[in-house]
Amino acid sequence: MMRELGAASDDLAPGAELMEGASTVLGLPSDRRRQALAGMGRPLVLELFAAMARLRAFDERAVILQRQGVIGTYPTYFGEEAVQAGSVLALEDRDWLFPTYRQNSVVVLRGCPPEVPLLLWRGNPAGWHDVQALHTAPVCVPVATNYPHAVGAAWGSRLLGEASVALAYGGDGSTSEGDFHEACNLAAVARAPVIFLVTNNQWAISTPLRLQTRVERIADKASAYGMPGVRVDGFDVFACHLAISEAAARARSGDGPTLVEAVGYRLGPHGTADEPSLYRDPESARRWDVWEPIGRAGKALVDAGLASADELAKLGADAAAEMREAGDRLQDFPVPSLEEVAARVYRDTPWTLGAEGLREPTFGEEG
Amino acid sequence: MSTQVTMVEAVGRALGQVLEEDPRAILLGEDIGVNGGVFRATAGLQERFGPDRVVDTPLSEAGFVGAAIGMCLVGLHPIVEIQFDAFVYPAFEQLASHAGRFRWRTNGAYGLPLVIRIPYGGGTKAPELHSDSPETLFSHTPGLRVVAPSDPLSAGEMLVAAAACGDPVIYMEPKRLYRRSRAEVPDRFQALSLDRAQVVRPGADVAILAHGAMVEVAMGAAEQLAAQGASARVVDLRCLYPLDRDTLLRTATEVGRVVVVHEAPRHSGLAAEVAAILQEEVADHLLAPVLRVTGMDMPFPLFQLEDQALPSAARVVSAARATLEY
Numbered sequence: 255m256m257r258e259l260g261a262a263s264d265d266l267a268p269g270a271e272l273m274e275g276a277s278t279v280l281g282l283p284s285d286r287r288r289q290a291l292a293g294m295g296r297p298l299v300l301e302l303f304a305a306m307a308r309l310r311a312f313d314e315r316a317v318i319l320q321r322q323g324v325i326g327t328y329p330t331y332f333g334e335e336a337v338q339a340g341s342v343l344a345l346e347d348r349d350w351l352f353p354t355y356r357q358n359s360v361v362v363l364r365g366c367p368p369e370v371p372l373l374l375w376r377g378n379p380a381g382w383h384d385v386q387a388l389h390t391a392p393v394c395v396p397v398a399t400n401y402p403h404a405v406g407a408a409w410g411s412r413l414l415g416e417a418s419v420a421l422a423y424g425g426d427g428s429t430s431e432g433d434f435h436e437a438c439n440l441a442a443v444a445r446a447p448v449i450f451l452v453t454n455n456q457w458a459i460s461t462p463l464r465l466q467t468r469v470e471r472i473a474d475k476a477s478a479y480g481m482p483g484v485r486v487d488g489f490d491v492f493a494c495h496l497a498i499s500e501a502a503a504r505a506r507s508g509d510g511p512t513l514v515e516a517v518g519y520r521l522g523p524h525g526t527a528d529e530p531s532l533y534r535d536p537e538s539a540r541r542w543d544v545w546e547p548i549g550r551a552g553k554a555l556v557d558a559g560l561a562s563a564d565e566l567a568k569l570g571a572d573a574a575a576e577m578r579e580a581g582d583r584l585q586d587f588p589v590p591s592l593e594e595v596a597a598r599v600y601r602d603t604p605w606t607l608g609a610e611g612l613r614e615p616t617f618g619e620e621g
Numbered sequence: 622m623s624t625q626v627t628m629v630e631a632v633g634r635a636l637g638q639v640l641e642e643d644p645r646a647i648l649l650g651e652d653i654g655v656n657g658g659v660f661r662a663t664a665g666l667q668e669r670f671g672p673d674r675v676v677d678t679p680l681s682e683a684g685f686v687g688a689a690i691g692m693c694l695v696g697l698h699p700i701v702e703i704q705f706d707a708f709v710y711p712a713f714e715q716l717a718s719h720a721g722r723f724r725w726r727t728n729g730a731y732g733l734p735l736v737i738r739i740p741y742g743g744g745t746k747a748p749e750l751h752s753d754s755p756e757t758l759f760s761h762t763p764g765l766r767v768v769a770p771s772d773p774l775s776a777g778e779m780l781v782a783a784a785a786c787g788d789p790v791i792y793m794e795p796k797r798l799y800r801r802s803r804a805e806v807p808d809r810f811q812a813l814s815l816d817r818a819q820v821v822r823p824g825a826d827v828a829i830l831a832h833g834a835m836v837e838v839a840m841g842a843a844e845q846l847a848a849q850g851a852s853a854r855v856v857d858l859r860c861l862y863p864l865d866r867d868t869l870l871r872t873a874t875e876v877g878r879v880v881v882v883h884e885a886p887r888h889s890g891l892a893a894e895v896a897a898i899l900q901e902e903v904a905d906h907l908l909a910p911v912l913r914v915t916g917m918d919m920p921f922p923l924f925q926l927e928d929q930a931l932p933s934a935a936r937v938v939s940a941a942r943a944t945l946e947y
Contacts, residue, residue: 350691380728384727384730385694385727395718396718399715401687402684402690405684405687405691406688406689406691406692406693406699407692407694408691410647410695410696433687437684439681599724600732601787601788604766604862605863
């Protein structure tokens with residue numbers, strides 16, 4: 255059965271109450287929406303759409319490759335393309351990104367070949383991207399521990415007199431962790447030019463938001479740290495781009511951190527090993543499909559006369575081809591030996607990781 | 622020119638030297654600024670280098686250790702003070718899940734030039750959780766280096782070396798020795814190797830291996846053994862990860878009897894690792910089992926009991942005698 259994705263923007267009844275106070279472009283009345291999109295300009299809105307299409311194609315290809323056994327367990331982000339594309343494109347190349355596993359392919363939007371993040375999920379060390387060339391930290395697996403890193407990078411760049419900004423991604427569940435609190439507090443005290451971008455998709459694997467926190471809006475947590483907290487429609491790439499642009503401008507002008515809550519819903523499973531029907535009703539989850547961000551953005555662009563349906567379809571097809579080809583190349587990458595990898599742990603490899611340390615000794619032979 | 626300084630003064634001088642020579646070095650920690658640190662290790666440094674280079678942080682070990690990792694990414698060289706040994710536990714995840722893995726996560730391309738200073742150990746009549754010896758937690762964590770000086774000169778030289786190392790170094794400061802004695806140090810410390818142990822007393826009958834504050838205990842035991850006619854070699858391990866394999870094997874081969882001393886709990890402690898290396902590699906040269914004199918497998922006791930818990934010269938002598946009489 256086909257899922258009906260990305261409804262026209264005036265048919266978003268399910269979940270609309272959760273969007274209260276969230277900034278939006280696609281949720282504006284149609285004349286104002288057309289005006290806002292025209293104001294952003296055709297090059298930018300098409301670039302945002304193309305970025306979402308590439309992220310979607312990567313995600314869909316990764317799920318296929320997982321089903322084929324080419325890669326291992328994979329954390330899909332189906333439905334979160336707007337938050338990711340909107341935020342990456344709102345920043346400059348010198349700005350630092352601190353992704354989690356859920357944003358595992360944002361490096362692709364910074365010019366990294368897509369096979370690199372795919373190789374990470376294939377378990378090949380060639381999947382570690384070039385952190386300094388891409389100004390993007392390695393994908394962070396432990397929840398919330400990337401927030402303090404972003405604070406340090408932002409704070410450090412301010413101390414060095416550089417105007418670069420750092421952005422850390424996380425989810426609703428991450429705001430229950432101690433590192434979220436410590437990072438927010440430290441960022442505010444240090445006036446670090448950092449953006450905490452929390453995608454509130456209502457679920458942390460099987461744990462719903464009401465079991466995660468007693469605040470109704472994650473953005474409200476910002477007030478405890480003395481920094482602004484804003485909400486944005488996380489299914490609206492244009493609104494996400496504007497919200498992150500504003501937070502980045504604040505940061506760059508010396509006004510410190512911002513907590514941005516991207517309100518959404520996890521349209522897919524937590525990952526390829528997850529079965530959501532065990533803990534949430536598939537039918538009520540399906541009602542959220544109308545918010546799906548790519549179909550929704552596409553309809554608005556066509557409606558505003560900024561793109562044709564054919565041209566948007568071609569962007570999707572091009573992205574799908576790019577990711578299929580990347581997937582086809584994965585088996586060409588050699589796996590380094592364990593000895594080679596052991597020599598990448600320290601600058602000066604200690605004896606424990608050399609010939610004397612890696613293998614059990616043998617007896618009774620010379621040499 | 623040289624001066625007589627205590628170990629804590631040597632630490633402060635080494636930090637001042639690093640801040641002076643490396644414009645990207647930055648100190649982070651609780652109360653390290655105006656207050657100069659609870660042990661005064663950073664006394665005067667904020668006045669000299671300003672609040673942007675000697676930074677008072679909120680009470681937030683996970684936060685500021687994590688932030689130090691992020692600072693490394695933009696080219697800073699942070700040196701973090703953990704106020705007391707057990708206060709590092711909230712930051713353990715940042716060290717184990719990130720600091721030690723960062724170079725590996727970049728296929729060797731980028732390391733973290735990060736130093737974590739931890740005043741550690743018992744013998745100072747301190748409250749609970751101010752006397753722990755957590756070095757083995759870090760020597761068992763891949764990607765970190767762990768060192769412990771035992772006197773003012775090695776403290777300065779190893780700290781300068783740690784700051785230049787290019788990988789995360791856990792620098793364990795035996796706070797019981799902070800003001801124990803003065804020693805001559807040069808105006809500028811030379812960086813000491815971070816993978817070498819040091820023979821601090823020659824001897825041929827039994828070898829006593831120790832680090833940090835236990836070196837002093839080992840030296841006391843060697844004096845007593847000398848009075849009894851036994852010659853004890855004392856080796857200051859200094860580098861706890863990686864251990865100095867060559868010195869360990871040479872010592873065991875030449876002396877044949879080995880006692881390892883540490884104040885950390887016994888089980889899975891460094892002494893167990895030393896004993897394992899020796900029996901794997903030079904079993905034929907051992908004239909007696911390798912013996913351990915260590916702290917107990919219990920929370921470090923409240924201080925009225927700490928002298929009983931800490932390895933003493935008498936216990937070390939007794940263990941050494943046992944190997945001599947084996």
